Amino acid sequence: MPTVASLPSIVGPAQLQLRGPVCMCQSHCQVMKCNFQINYVKCEHMVTEQDISKLLSFLKGLSDQVSDVSSSIQSLLKKVDSGEISTSKGITFLEVKYHLLLSYLMNLTYVMLQKTEGRKLSGCPAVDRLVEMRTVLERMRPIDQKLQYQVDKLVKTALTGAIAENDPLRYRPNPANLRSKLEEEENQDESSEEEEEEAKPKKYVPPKVVAMHYDGDETVKQRQEKQLEKAKKRALSSALMQELKGEYFDGPEEVREGVNLHRLKEDKEARHKIEYEEDYFVRLPVTRKEKQAQRRLATTSSLKSLTRFDDITALDQTREDMPAKKKKLPSKLRKKLQKSAAKKRKRKF
Secondary structure: OOEOOOHHHHHOHHHEEOOEEOOOOOOOOOEEEEOOEEEEOOOOOOOOHHHHHHHHHHHHHHHHHHHHHHHHHHHHHHHHHHOOOOOOOOOHHHHHHHHHHHHHHHHHHHHHHHHHOOOOOOOOHHHHHHHHHHHHHHHOHHHHHHHHHHHHHHHHHHHHOOOOOOOOOOOOOOHHHOOEHHHHHHHHOOHHHHHHHHHOOOOOOOOOEOOOOOOOOOOHHHHHHHHHHHHHHHHHOOHHHHHHHHHHOOOOOOOOOOOOHHHHHHHHHHHHHHHHHHHHOOOOOOOHHHHHHHHHHHHOOOHHHOOOOOOOHHHHOOHHHOOOOOOOOOHHHHHHHHHHHHHHHHHHO
């Protein structure tokens, strides 16, 4: 058994306490003191020569990595100071995150130094700072996940120098997708009503932006397939297909009033409005759009459909046969073109 005088040469003075030597973990060893002799019990947390050699190899590799990182940072700083790299349009969120990570590593290194020197960590301000920064970094994780897609796309574009065809980057807003409800109502009005409204003074009404479906992640192939699917559904619901279906259907023939599908839709909306008025004893106002729809239905004639068949060519089309979609002109430009065309016709006569 080793004596108390020979203990420092065996376990070192840093591991001595009032009750005898303990291991580095200072919690799992059992030390029994009796008649100035100590029964030394081995613990799995004791530091061995093999652990020390591993630690030295890790420290050497860490020093090499730190030197490489410092040289890279110095070269980047020189480029930033000379103006080769612009940081004015960077993401400020990433800058805050990097500052927090750097401060976290500095405080963590200080805590490791305190532990290696055998000092107490109770009341150490570095531990409080580590807890605070750890909490902030965890709260920043949802924002980091939301920005991950944009950062990956920007890094990929910077490395390759080109945008992928199947997954294009579309960060610029498209003004053609912003449609106003007021402009849609004005386009549906007749020319005579538009002239009368332009003569009267109007109060300013702020424009209302219609919610549009975002198709930035869709490819041209997917958009063409959706257009083809819509065209096939429209062709299957046409009057010609309904007549063919009724002719070859084995069930009893259904007799109804000879109206088109558009008139059936208008009649359904009118019945719904009448039922609402009768149930709640209120009179709903008739909008200008409804008045125009009633006038169109009153003047609609079915004679023009005698020599014209519905377009059902979409049923036999593929994606390659779909025509290219034309861009819709803005309402102001379309009105100017219509006015200029009307003036040219007047000059001819």
